[in-house]
Amino acid sequence: MKRDTAETPFFADGLKFSCTRCSSCCRYEPGFVFLSQVDLALLVKGLQMGYTETMKTYCRWVKAGGDLEWLSLKEKSGYDCIFWQGGCSVYEYRPLQCRAFPFWHSNLASPEAWEAAAAFCPGMGKGEVHTASVIHNWLAHRRAEPPITRKAKSPGGEC
Ligand code: SF4
Ligand code: SF4
Structure with a gap:
């Protein structure tokens, strides 16, 4: 197994990734797409809907551990992302979490996490x-x- 230390992580020589556009990370399974302040501002600007309308239409507060609620995108029935319309309908201003995939802390925690x-x-x-x-x-x-x-505030409450 490759060395995996803080100084020499298992990805020290880089990692291979090319999206095949299979769409499975945007669809089918329940999940969270968390939003930062920058993400939300980009969505508001891109959608040209205004902050309140964007929050109400596309966002939800979710419990994701601890006593905090996290701002996430809504899902449609069947767990497709609210922005999935035969492709990502907000691709140019999609959230950082989507743009950064698969280079997430959780996936890079260990070689096993990456393989999983x-x-x-x-x-x-x-x-x-x-x-x-x-x-x-x-x-x-x-x-x-x-x-x-x-x-x-309340379990699974909406925006
Ligand atoms: S990043 Fe998503 S759409 Fe691309 S190959 Fe992986 S699961 Fe499929
Ligand atoms: S915002 Fe776009 S890229 Fe991100 S999960 Fe939704 S459909 Fe997929």
């Missing part, structure tokens, strides 16, 4: 090599733009 995620994403481990520097940039970008949270 790859079992659900046919693009991981294939195609373009993303350097360690590029991967670190995604991690830093996510840290710099954390999801919006609030103190929990």
Whole structure:
């Protein structure tokens, strides 16, 4: 097994990933797409709907651990993302969480975590090599733009 330390993570030589556009990360399974302040501002601008309308139409507060609620996109019936319309209808201004995939802290926690995620994403481990520097940039970008949270009010409450 490859060394995996803070100084030499298992992805030190880069990781292969090229999206096959299978769409499975946008559809079929329940999940959360968390929104940062920057994400929300981009959506409001891109949708040209205004903050309140964007929140009401596309967002929900979810419990995702701890006593906080996290701002996430809504899902349609069948668990498709609210923005899935035969493709991502907000692709140019989709949330950072989507743009950064699969270079998430959770997927990069260990080689095993990466392999486990790859079992659900046919693009991981294939195609373009993303350097360690590029991967670190995604991690830093996510840290710099954390999801919006609030103190929990009611379970699964809407915006
Ligand atoms: S699961 Fe992977 S290959 Fe499929 S659309 Fe998502 S990122 Fe692309
Ligand atoms: S915002 Fe777009 S890329 Fe992100 S989960 Fe929804 S449909 Fe997929």
